[in-house]
Amino acid sequence: MTLAPALLFSLAAPLLAAQTPADLVLSGGAVYTVDAARSWAQVVAVRAGRIAYVGTEGGVKAFIGPKTRVLKLDGRMVLPGFQDAHIHPVSGGVELGQCNVNDLPTADAVFAKVRECAKTMAAKPWLLGGGWLLPVFPGGNPKKELLDAIVPDKPAMLSAADGHSSWVNSKALELAGITKDTPDPKDGRIERDPVTKEATGTLRESASDLVAKYVPDTTAAERLDGLRRALALLAKSGVTAVQEASAGSGAEGSGASGTMQAYIDAEKSGQLTLRVVAALGTDNGRGPEQVDELVKLRSRYSTAHVKPIAAKIFADGVIEPRTAAMLTDYTDRPGWRGEPNFTEAALNALVLRLAEADFNVHIHAIGDRAVRMSLDAFEAAQSKTSVRGQRHQIAHLEVIDPADIPRFRKLGVIANFQALWAYADDYIVDMTWGGLGAERSRWIYPIGSVVRAGGVLALGSDWSVSSLNPLDAIQVAVTRQGIEEPKRAAMVPEEAIDLATALAGYTIGSAYANNLEKETGSIEVGKAADLIVLSKNLFDVKASEIAKQTVLLTLLEGQPVYRAPELAW
Ligand SMILES: [Zn+2]
Numbered sequence: 001m002t003l004a005p006a007l008l009f010s011l012a013a014p015l016l017a018a019q020t021p022a023d024l025v026l027s028g029g030a031v032y033t034v035d036a037a038r039s040w041a042q043v044v045a046v047r048a049g050r051i052a053y054v055g056t057e058g059g060v061k062a063f064i065g066p067k068t069r070v071l072k073l074d075g076r077m078v079l080p081g082f083q084d085a086h087i088h089p090v091s092g093g094v095e096l097g098q099c100n101v102n103d104l105p106t107a108d109a110v111f112a113k114v115r116e117c118a119k120t121m122a123a124k125p126w127l128l129g130g131g132w133l134l135p136v137f138p139g140g141n142p143k144k145e146l147l148d149a150i151v152p153d154k155p156a157m158l159s160a161a162d163g164h165s166s167w168v169n170s171k172a173l174e175l176a177g178i179t180k181d182t183p184d185p186k187d188g189r190i191e192r193d194p195v196t197k198e199a200t201g202t203l204r205e206s207a208s209d210l211v212a213k214y215v216p217d218t219t220a221a222e223r224l225d226g227l228r229r230a231l232a233l234l235a236k237s238g239v240t241a242v243q244e245a246s247a248g249s250g251a252e253g254s255g256a257s258g259t260m261q262a263y264i265d266a267e268k269s270g271q272l273t274l275r276v277v278a279a280l281g282t283d284n285g286r287g288p289e290q291v292d293e294l295v296k297l298r299s300r301y302s303t304a305h306v307k308p309i310a311a312k313i314f315a316d317g318v319i320e321p322r323t324a325a326m327l328t329d330y331t332d333r334p335g336w337r338g339e340p341n342f343t344e345a346a347l348n349a350l351v352l353r354l355a356e357a358d359f360n361v362h363i364h365a366i367g368d369r370a371v372r373m374s375l376d377a378f379e380a381a382q383s384k385t386s387v388r389g390q391r392h393q394i395a396h397l398e399v400i401d402p403a404d405i406p407r408f409r410k411l412g413v414i415a416n417f418q419a420l421w422a423y424a425d426d427y428i429v430d431m432t433w434g435g436l437g438a439e440r441s442r443w444i445y446p447i448g449s450v451v452r453a454g455g456v457l458a459l460g461s462d463w464s465v466s467s468l469n470p471l472d473a474i475q476v477a478v479t480r481q482g483i484e485e486p487k488r489a490a491m492v493p494e495e496a497i498d499l500a501t502a503l504a505g506y507t508i509g510s511a512y513a514n515n516l517e518k519e520t521g522s523i524e525v526g527k528a529a530d531l532i533v534l535s536k537n538l539f540d541v542k543a544s545e546i547a548k549q550t551v552l553l554t555l556l557e558g559q560p561v562y563r564a565p566e567l568a569w
Contacts, residue, residue: 021065081240093226099129144201
């Protein structure tokens with residue numbers, strides 16, 4: 001039939017012209033699609049929550065009807081919504097409602113804030129809060145007497161910004177029955193006076209639980225309130241999907257159900273402004289038998305936008321108090337290299353059981369030994385089970401032995417970095433370099449090496465440990481310097497990544513870690529319209545200006561969840 005081609009053509013043309021009009025057209029933008037070819041476009045059309053067209057001003061005409069809203073962007077940048085692959089929205093938001101000493105640069109500023117809290121929160125049975133920076137106190141070791149002087153009459157507990165230490169007063173120690181005879185718990189340390197052996201007021205890792213278990217449980221209403229605060233900040237920062245890094249541990253209280261219920265409650269009441277993948281917390285003290293409970297939680301709390309399909313394991317601590325597990329001794333503490341939270345056999349068994357149950361295993365590993373043990377556990381699991389396709393990942397990765405760098409690609413393990421930490425801040429200069437020595441310090445946050453070796457990169461903030469604004473982390477990933485007035489040289493500049501790589505990490509890379517890469521993470525026809533508009537094209541601004549840019553519009557499935565006042569709508 002020679003007629004067929006002509007016939008097809010004549011039918012096709014009217015069909016194109018009769019496109020159902022788009023609801024929204026973003027026009028005149030610098031649209032960085034983050035598709036496989038990393039292509040650019042000028043226009044995106046959104047219809048019924050999905051991307052209907054990506055291309056040129058000419059091409060979009062067929063999508064513009066009388067009711068289509070056309071937003072003129074004057075060259076501003078359009079990106080897929082950011083995805084944060086490691087963050088604690090519920091506990092971070094709860095903390096914001098407590099005594100919040102985040103980012104205070106001196107001990108005096110912390111004392112002033114706690115004094116203010118003691119007044120405004122006088123009616124509460126405990127003074128609770130957190131966010132203090134370790135370098136603000138000598139040795140990262142604040143004393144109970146300092147807190148007693150402000151809060152003498154009731155228990156007080158303030159967690160450190162990194163969540164791995166707590167500062168408590170005498171009342172709290174008394175209530176928990178901690179005396180000079182109390183032994184250090186497994187995976188924890190009570191800081192003590194070297195002579196009297198009395199607790200001095202700082203508790204490391206699991207030692208915090210000795211006091212935390214007496215803290216009144218956070219209520220469901222407090223958790224939902226906290227989540228709402230976090231969601232507002234995330235929408236304003238252009239984040240349209242997160243991986244809740246540890247449902248059921250830390251300040252949120254009351255286990256994974258409490259955290260998951262907060263997400264479900266937010267979704268039911270129409271307040272959930274992003275997609276949630278959650279890593280259900282595991283308990284270091286228990287083995288593979290706990291996985292059955294996680295399977296039940298996964299089915300109970302799965303909804304359209306909330307998916308608890310990951311499981312979190314803490315393999316070690318952190319470097320500053322020397323609780324991270326290293327392959328060789330800390331330079332300043334001969335004979336001590338930190339203890340991992342698991343034996344190899346125990347970690348392998350837990351990871352295998354989680355993989356068999358089809359969980360994405362999300363491991364916290366800071367020291368090079370914890371990283372190697374985690375990679376070994378993934379390798380062992382792959383050889384023992386035929387269940388495939390999970391998005392296993394290791395988060396933080398502060399020090400990786402160079403021999404392990406190619407293994408991320410080889411094993412398909414996602415490298416989940418918190419790029420905002422990858423510069424010479426006071427934590428690194430005062431508390432890290434001295435413990436690692438020069439040779440190992442070369443391998444602090446080796447993001448560039450993992451990427452060059454072909455590893456999949458996901459990025460996340462670990463908020464409330466540090467800022468949740470992806471532009472902050474992207475700037476540091478590119479510069480390896482602090483954001484405000486960098487006072488020091490770039491830290492291991494050969495580990496910097498370029499802007500395109502950093503943007504991919506915060507979009508399609510984290511989408512992959514979230515099992516969302518078919519639905520989101522790039523601007524392609526058919527995907528959900530999770531999109532953001534930035535004040536400027538990031539490729540046109542100096543690297544040191546990236547964090548100064550702002551998000552003007554955040555769309556989730558085509559609906560604005562944040563709109564800056566200066567954007568005409
Ligand atoms: Zn975390």
